[in-house]
Amino acid sequence: MASLSDEKAQSLEAIAAKIRRDTVEAVIRAGSGHIAGPLDLADIFTALYFHVLKHDPKNPLWEERDRLVLSNGHVCPVQYAAMAHAGYFPLEELKTLREFGSRLQGHPHRPSLPGLETSSGPLGSGLSQAVGMALGFKMDGKKNAVYCIMSDAEQQCGQTWEAAMLAGKHELDNLTAIIDRNNIQIDGMTEKIMPLEPLREKYEAFNWHVLEVDGHNIEAIADVCDEARAIYAKPVVVLAHTIAGKGVDFMEFDFRWHSKSFKPEEAKDALRELRTLGGKIENPHAE
């Protein structure tokens, strides 16, 4: 049975469109920052903050909340946009991204912004923290779920596999990792830089349950997260197949957009494209 009604799915798609637009605007305004990853994760963050996670934006330290650990901190603009839309802080604050004194640091800083569960940027340590949280909840017999978003390039970090091994050992079925499988990293395509495949078999060999999903189908993302919660005695990893730069035609699949920012005319084109994407994006900034 589908987790979302058609109506809910459509409303989440509309929210994802706004999150994409606000993410791009914030990065343009900041003048630097990663953009391809944030765009391809917009649908996943929307599904998490608006359907999957048990959380309360008005009470970010609520003890019973699920934990969302962002491991690949460089995609934080999309998390900030999703959090703002969810009600953690005013949308207006997105304009401060990367500014001195802002709570929206270039890479996330947990103590600055209630609602963030960790500080990240250096790759490969998020899964370990998520494992620590999941272990802590198990020790206390608590029901909180732990989610961890990782990039695919992070699967090249040795520490990721140290964490995977420990999660398998402790049968952490309260842990769901989501890998943004967009196939790009700073220096090129992942399979050329350092091949990751077969990723499914690697995780299975570490005693994980592996699921796959179209990372741009919000209904499917909601379903796969429900399915993950039903798995017993194994941690779950979701290989989310995404398109880097999703929503902006000239960025899609192009690794060069991993960490570069827009030139003014490119920014204009990107926003125009996002506004017309499948008719799902409203046009609040008509020229």
Add this chain to the structure above:
Amino acid sequence: MAKILSGLLANDTLYDREKVERVPTRNGYGEGLLELGKRRAEVVVLCADLTESTRVEAFTKAFPERFIEMGVAEQNMASVASGLAAVGKIPFIASYAVFSPGRNWEQIRTTICYNEQPVKIGGAHTGVSVGPDGATHQALEDIAIMRTLPHMIVVVPGDVHEARKATIAAVDIPGPVYLRFAREKTPVFTVPDAPFAIGKASVLRDGDDVALIACGPLVYEALLAAHALEREGIAARVINNATVKPMDTETIIAAAQECGAVVTAEEHQIAGGMGSAVAEVLAKERPVPMEFIGMQDRFGESGSPDTLMDEFGLRAQDVVAAAKRAIARKKAGL
């Protein structure tokens, strides 16, 4: 006059290197953890395949449900501890200092310090006195790499009693703490109930000719040095500077002001260590001639602990010689 620690061992054997009681400081870590396990339900222990030699073994037996065996994975250990702290635990992680906080320094920086999580890092097997295992297992840089991290507190207990008290005191510090331990049996110079507080240096002997500021196993060498200097008519103040960060600047500045010459002594590289931290304070507040006892920008090697301490100039006689150099510079106005 400096206020002298009331808990200095006061018996005939203290200044007899052959007769003084010796216990490894790492034993104090194990005893402290066991006590904390009984007192504090939120204390958990993580170890990277070294439970016996880091002395966390007693905790693992008494509280198996609160112990996590990490395997040989120190980077994972640091970040898993951060995650545990994020859900209300107070994790103590244990390994040899070369591996933790050596190998996992960035994880400690980002996921513990920048993240402001109260993880306590126990680094065992520091200094050349580790002995026959050789340079790979002798941590000589850990004070430097820990004290440069914002939010980190750095404690180097001088004997087993201090190690136990420091471990217990660390649990009430709201942020991260690094506790540094030695492998070999270290002379016991305090009584079990001697006062101890993180952030407070203790004056073990008073004097105003020179201040000997030491930490870890070198505190005992400084005591022996002061004893020897006394026979030559030189009054040395001995300070156990167990908390390298935040430093007890009041005690350190007063010592420089009243003695006019300072020697620091530690089983660590001179660059970046406890002596460097003292120099940072005194260069600004009270510049006086300073001499540094420590490792002189080289690695250790295999050998018996005693041989290595002799060879690398980490003995009381080396402290005595340094004290005389510092006093001579003071008198010459250098």
